[in-house]
Amino acid sequence: MRAVVFEELGGPEVLQVAEVSAPEPGPGQVAVDVAWSGVNFADAKARSVGYRVESFPFRPGLEVSGTVRALGAGVSGLTVGQHVVAMVNGGGYAETVLVPAETTFAVPEALDLRDAAALTTVLATGYALLHEVARLREGETVLIQGAAGGVGTATGQLARAAGAGRVFGIVSKAEKAAYAKDFGYDEVFVGEDFDEQVLRATDGRGVDVALDPVGGESWRRSVASLARYGRAVAFGNASEAAPWQIGFGDLAVRGLSVSGFSILGLGATDPARLRELTERAFREAERAGITVPITAEFPLDQAAAAHELLESRTSMGKLLLRVR
Ligand SMILES: NC(=O)c1ccc[n+]([C@@H]2O[C@H](COP(=O)([O-])OP(=O)(O)OC[C@H]3O[C@@H](n4cnc5c(N)ncnc54)[C@H](OP(=O)(O)O)[C@@H]3O)[C@@H](O)[C@H]2O)c1
Secondary structure (H helix, E strand, C coil), X not given: CEEEEECCCCCHHHCEEEECCCCCCCCCEEEEEEEEEEECHHHHHHHHHCCCCCCCCECCCCEEEEEEEEECCCCCCCCCCCEEEEEXXXXXXXXXXXXXXXXXXXXXXXXXXXXXXXXXHHHHHHHHHHHHHCCCCCCCCEEEECCCCHHHHHHHHHHHHCXXXXXXXXXXXXXXXXXXXXXXXXXXXXXXXXXXXXXXXXXXXXXXEEEEXXXXXXXXXXXXXXXXXXXXXXCCCCCCCCCCCCCHHHHCCCCCEEEECCHHHHHHHCHHHHHHHHHXXXXXXXXXXXXXXXXXXXEHHHHHHHHHHHHCCCCCCEEEEECC
């Protein structure tokens, strides 16, 4: 079978298609014949800076949809031939992948395999950010970075569905602002001075919740955008900035909270909790009619082109690899 691998860190060109033997599932594992692989920013970070790469050759890919090919010992509740979606700790850019049974889900009735592949990670991430970590309450205001991207388009809709007061986004280009408006946002700001724009739009009050995957100066500005008792959640470091520091003096006067979240970290340490979270997120998506726009799809052997687009900062919505 074919799988995408890289043997060294570098640009998209280090992604190669290799012929490898089809894997057999061990205890608690499911072999899935992959129809679609989701392309995530974390895949590009693995390739470019070695995010979560422990050895070479490394196989990227964190989410797939497809058909159950075989079940390992002890796996129940799934059948060979069933359509599933799964989160996996690498290896998803392949014709067949082994996934943990705990993070394998029957495809929800309302979705086909293509939509399911696009939705799984971004939906569960957005749901965790808003509901588990930031503990969003009805009527509160929310600010989301990368509003036009995969996580951004899902999370804007989730915030709206949760009864948020106003939902603000941040993007790097005007065309992205116009695009994001269809995905739950009241207003989308362009530019690095977004904290000033947020304060102007809220008559100096700020927002209750700010979600930041960029880090560095952006993280500082996300915290500066908070209202009294506001909560900022760091969920990435796209800027590659040095680790941030924040202390009593920065937080106490306005009673602010800061926190972080990683869906890969949750999956690695508590897969049962990830399962329960994802099931709740899918139920919410079904109830509220949340979908993620798929804006480009590439065959497996063009994974490099997908990474190039994702890193260009021109992509909007979700990118997929079409595998079978
Ligand atoms: N912690 C978690 O559990 C978790 C889970 C999923 C994703 N994430 C993070 O959430 C973010 C969105 O992920 P995604 O897969 O949905 O990707 P995406 O939003 O579809 O694409 C990445 C976006 O990041 C923004 N960005 C900001 N600074 C950037 C930089 N220095 N270089 C490139 N892009 C930059 C760009 O939007 P603008 O050009 O509009 O700024 C770009 O469109 C990523 O940072 C990812 O690591 C975290």
